[in-house]
Amino acid sequence: MNPEPSEERRTPKERPAPAEGRPIGRRVLLGTIGLGALGVAAAPTLQRGLESFLGSVSGKDPTGLTGLLPNGGGFRYYSVAASVPHKSAADYRLTVDGLVDRPRSFTLADLRALPQTRLVKDVQCVTGWRVPGTPFEGVRLSHLLDAAGVRGTGKAVRFTCFDGTYSESLTLDQARRADVLVALRMQDKDIGHDHGGPVRLYVAPMYFYKSAKWLSGITVTDHVLPGYWEKLGYDVDAWVGRSNGRTDAPTS
Amino acid sequence: MRLRADTPAPPDSRLRRFHPAQRWVHRTTAALMGVCVLTAAFLYVPQLAVLVGRRALVVRVHEYAGLALPVPVLLGLASRAFRTDLGFLNRFGPHDRVWLRAALVRDKRPSSRPAGKFNAGQKVYAAWIAGATVVMLGTGLMMWFTHLTPLVWRTSATFVHDWLALTVGIVLAGHIGMALGDPEARRGLRTGTVSREWAKREHPLWRP
Numbered sequence: 001m002n003p004e005p006s007e008e009r010r011t012p013k014e015r016p017a018p019a020e021g022r023p024i025g026r027r028v029l030l031g032t033i034g035l036g037a038l039g040v041a042a043a044p045t046l047q048r049g050l051e052s053f054l055g056s057v058s059g060k061d062p063t064g065l066t067g068l069l070p071n072g073g074g075f076r077y078y079s080v081a082a083s084v085p086h087k088s089a090a091d092y093r094l095t096v097d098g099l100v101d102r103p104r105s106f107t108l109a110d111l112r113a114l115p116q117t118r119l120v121k122d123v124q125c126v127t128g129w130r131v132p133g134t135p136f137e138g139v140r141l142s143h144l145l146d147a148a149g150v151r152g153t154g155k156a157v158r159f160t161c162f163d164g165t166y167s168e169s170l171t172l173d174q175a176r177r178a179d180v181l182v183a184l185r186m187q188d189k190d191i192g193h194d195h196g197g198p199v200r201l202y203v204a205p206m207y208f209y210k211s212a213k214w215l216s217g218i219t220v221t222d223h224v225l226p227g228y229w230e231k232l233g234y235d236v237d238a239w240v241g242r243s244n245g246r247t248d249a250p251t252s
Numbered sequence: 253m254r255l256r257a258d259t260p261a262p263p264d265s266r267l268r269r270f271h272p273a274q275r276w277v278h279r280t281t282a283a284l285m286g287v288c289v290l291t292a293a294f295l296y297v298p299q300l301a302v303l304v305g306r307r308a309l310v311v312r313v314h315e316y317a318g319l320a321l322p323v324p325v326l327l328g329l330a331s332r333a334f335r336t337d338l339g340f341l342n343r344f345g346p347h348d349r350v351w352l353r354a355a356l357v358r359d360k361r362p363s364s365r366p367a368g369k370f371n372a373g374q375k376v377y378a379a380w381i382a383g384a385t386v387v388m389l390g391t392g393l394m395m396w397f398t399h400l401t402p403l404v405w406r407t408s409a410t411f412v413h414d415w416l417a418l419t420v421g422i423v424l425a426g427h428i429g430m431a432l433g434d435p436e437a438r439r440g441l442r443t444g445t446v447s448r449e450w451a452k453r454e455h456p457l458w459r460p
Contacts, residue, residue, distance in 0.1 A: 021344050021345040022343065022344050023342050023343060023344075024342070024348075024375070024379075025342035025344065025375050025376075025378065025379040026379070027379075028376060028379035028380055028383065029379040029382050029386075030383070032379070032380050032382075032383025032384055032386075032387065033383045033386050035387075036383070036384075036386070036391070036416065037390075039387075039408075039411075039412040039415075039416075040394075040405065040409055040411075040412050041408070043407065043408030043409075043411040044407070044408060046411065047407070047408075047411050078301065078307055079305040079306075079307060080305065080306065080307045080308055081305050081306070083305060084305070127410065128407055128410050194298075194302055232308060245406060246406075246407065
């Protein structure tokens with residue numbers, strides 16, 4: 001019926017030498033590597049297309065599975081600590097100290113009583129994901145610094161977190177920008193634990209690792225002390241699109 | 253007298269399929285691939301990342317497991333038995349086309365699935381996973397040593413690494429699923445020998 005049986009019969013009865021047959025395995029291997037290289041070359045185009053497609057699909061996806069796809073949209077959870085304690089309105093404290101005239105500690109209620117600022121901007125992670133138009137709401141960092149009275153020797157601000165591990169830094173000029181918040185709300189909800197709640201930093205113009213989660217300490221220092229990721233090689237001045245070797249569109 | 257599984261002469265009823273070299277290459281590669289997949293899941297799936305945290309440590313383990321992934325195969329090249337098997341995996345005969353065509357139409361009859369020591373599916377899988385490993389390693393190194401390549405490449409490497417990881421995960425699940433369905437094939441990799449009946453049914457053209 002078909003020529004195959006006769007071809008089969010041609011296979012030798014004895015141990016077949018590996019040299020027989022066509023080297024298709026090698027071609028598949030080299031072809032896969034070639035496709036990978038082509039993928040890297042074509043990635044910018046492919047990525048734009050996929051991001052816009054998945055971005056539109058994920059909004060209508062009740063299962064949330066598209067969120068697990070690469071560039072599927074949404075936030076990703078990163079924590080550098082083994083476990084992070086939960087803090088509530090009852091036991092949360094934010095201390096402001098260092099080179100200031102009036103060091104003090106804020107409860108969640110204290111922070112909520114201060115003037116609130118709402119910003120809606122894109123969030124850009126240094127690993128590539130971007131979440132468009134995310135509202136953050138909270139107290140301007142400059143407001144807390146002015147209330148504490150920064151001394152003339154103060155040149156930078158160090159942030160510490162109640163996960164016990166993470167830290168961040170900004171120069172005083174960066175910290176005083178109007179788009180840097182001590183955020184209490186994100187996506188118009190109180191910030192949950194996984195997103196760094198109840199209080200996190202929000203540094204709108206920089207990559208998102210600057211927006212330290214689980215913020216518990218603000219210390220004015222006389223020079224910039226590199227934070228957790230910055231000791232591991234990331235840029236301290238992490239402007240979106242102008243640092244870490246990336247060319248993303250600015251967020252603020 | 254009890255015959256140990258790795259003594260050179262298997263009992264008459266069983267056929268020697270793999271030498272220790274192939275078995276150890278498979279075992280160590282599988283272990284390293286397992287570490288890569290597991291750590292990738294901890295880095296990637298939000299629910300698992302919440303459980304584990306310790307991001308810097310998980311990244312480091314992932315990087316070194318990935319770097320070590322091709323080492324067992326490279327060491328295996330010192331073994332003649334392993335090189336011979338690579339030759340079998342590389343060469344496709346006319347019967348492999350018959351096998352692939354039957355696989356495409358889900359024809360499961362043994363008579364329409366002629367195979368030598370390795371069937372065509374195993375050959376394609378071996379070649380593809382080897383190529384994919386090289387691509388994962390290359391893009392992974394570009395993400396790791398960010399100052400070695402032009403900056404634009406890093407985002408592109410991340411893109412390929414992410415999507416290929418997803419593909420590798422699916423293909424790997426298929427590979428493991430098929431092994432779960434074939435205890436004698438697993439015994440072959442565990443002990444080095446398989447039954448004559450299995451060899452005749454699954455690999456009729458294999459002449460050990």
